[in-house]
Amino acid sequence: MTNNDIVQKLWNLCDVLRDDGITYTNYVTELVLLLFIKMEHENTQNGLLSKHKLPEGARWPDLTGRSGLNLLNHYRAMLLSLSQSTDKLIAAIYADAQTSLKEARHLEQLVKSLDAIDWFSAKHDGLGDLYEGLLQKNANETKSGAGQYFTPRPLIDSIVHIIKPQPGETIQDPAAGTAGFLIASDAYIKAQTDDLYDLNEKQRAFQRNKAFVGMELVSSTRRLALMNCMLHGMEGDDEGVVHIGNTLGNAGAALPKSDIILSNPPFGTAKGGGGPTRDDLTYETSNKQLAFLQHIVRHLKDGGRAAVVVPDNVLFDSGVGTDIRRDLMNKCNLHTILRLPTGIFYAQGVKTNVLFFNKVSQSATDSTKQVWVYDLRANAPKFGKRTPLLREHFAEFEIAYGKAVDGKSKRVDQGDSGRFRGFSRKWIADRGDSLDIAWLKDENADDAFDLQEPAVLAREAMDELNAAVDGLRAILAELGEELES
The missing domain is CATH 3.40.50.150 (Vaccinia Virus protein VP39)
Structure with missing residues (x-):
């Protein structure tokens, strides 16, 4: 899967959120809040990061291990917790971050779709190139x-x-x-x-x-x-x-x-x-x-x-x-x-x-x-x-x-x-x-x-x-x- 393939697959997930009234721009923001948590997990698992930057309870397995309202409520709590992190940088990243998702099934489908992507099957340099691709899609739309x-x-x-x-x-x-x-x-x-x-x-x-x-x-x-x-x-x-x-x-x-x-x-x-x-x-x-x-x-x-x-x-x-x-x-x-x-x-x-x-x-x-x-x-x-x-x-x-x-x-x-x-x-x-x-x-x-x-x-x-x-x-x-x- 090439970087462009990943971008297209991520962009197709926007269809999931149409029933929730999420705009393209809000979707990009929503996706990146999840992407950062996912990429931190991937980089730690593959040895690219020696230490996980996110606290326990606010990591990717904490999302994949839940479903329904339990998942949505935990995700909301995660965003609040990260915004109050003692790590100034993490706190800055998640400052005032709130999910636009109202339906638990939509969040669950997004998490499953992101979890299914083989991130390291293609050569890419992280969230930067992925986000640029998403931003280009957003601008074109x-x-x-x-x-x-x-x-x-x-x-x-x-x-x-x-x-x-x-x-x-x-x-x-x-x-x-x-x-x-x-x-x-x-x-x-x-x-x-x-x-x-x-x-x-x-x-x-x-x-x-x-x-x-x-x-x-x-x-x-x-x-x-x-x-x-x-x-x-x-x-x-x-x-x-x-x-x-x-x-x-x-x-x-x-x-x-x-x-x-x-x-x-x-x-x-x-x-x-x-x-x-x-x-x-x-x-x-x-x-x-x-x-x-x-x-x-x-x-x-x-x-x-x-x-x-x-x-x-x-x-x-x-x-x-x-x-x-x-x-x-x-x-x-x-x-x-x-x-x-x-x-x-x-x-x-x-x-x-x-x-x-x-x-x-x-x-x-x-x-x-x-x-x-x-x-x-x-x-x-x-x-x-x-x-x-x-x-x-x-x-x-x-x-x-x-x-x-x-x-x-x-x-x-x-x-x-x-x-x-x-x-x-x-x-x-x-x-x-x-x-x-x-x-x-x-x-x-x-x-x-x-x-x-x-x-x-x-x-x-x-x-x-x-x-x-x-x-x-x-x-x-x-x-x-x-x-x-």
Whole structure:
């Protein structure tokens, strides 16, 4: 049974819960509460964990050995018990966890179905890949919700391969989600160090407890991230690898400076006109991506490197957007932009990019001398269910990028007909510091536009309008006046 087979079988179990009125999203959450208990059992039985993390009475055999109301009542008690665990991490994982199941027979069928799966008949790396598969299914079914801007694993793996995290480096994701970037970075380091056995005990302890830190705003998503990290041997501090909090608030300001920051910040504008509440960000904006970009620049160590997924509006927004891009190019060497294909995120019309940059210093100026742009969007395949995005789609980009993590490998400008070109800082400045750079004629552009859903078009229009309002606010502020709400 392959990993995809397991995901499909798990997803088919959703039919069991339809009579209980359980939504797809609730089903994923319900399934993961059980999956964690099951996977802890499997990992202990197979010697992958030396000690069971769950207390007696709250383990998988405590579920398989019961039926009917006795099972449902015990499961409810288990969730409450785990939420009150003296282990801070277990308590955080099961904080406020409640079952949505009302029928005992549904829980019994879920437990039996999960128990029948041969988990180790296929090569997979734990709950992480399984959950990503479930989240993709959820996003495809609901076409909205948490999976709408889910970062595809092939893209994450390509970014991590380029950034090349090393043992001893601190790695941060200020918008951690289910911790995909952090787990992929950990997997990369383990692959380079024989699963950390090449390191001494002190170095191994650092990798397990201090190397990775993330922040997530949504408690249910953070729960999934903590489970994911634990099952990958990433323990973190007493609160786990991923902390709960608002990166654009005081909690984010307290995050440590890091050697590497990898992130796909949430898209959109702060609701109700409310922007970041921190006072350490230089430029005030309600655009969440622009605010996150400021956080990332501020929280990179000097000499640190970052890769950040951003939508197109970050590249061309006027007003404060221009100021933030200029500030980025002053303090950091923005050496590479990857224009991503449309359709790889679950909101089909969203156009995105990856910014690769290295921090020089917080007080530096003119750090960016040349920006290289790789256009993977023009004339790209139409990715979707029939044409899934694969790691191989990034192979030519990785070659063009070069082996140097800081973008300083010798590069070749492929000219007007190629996908990779270099642009001087002066050329960019003469264009008003817009980084929305394209030169290839996209034969699929009209079709791609026609396929966009009305909600996507409306969201893009709203983002542009909000950016214009931000620009007007900045002008009025300089004049000593305020724009009425």
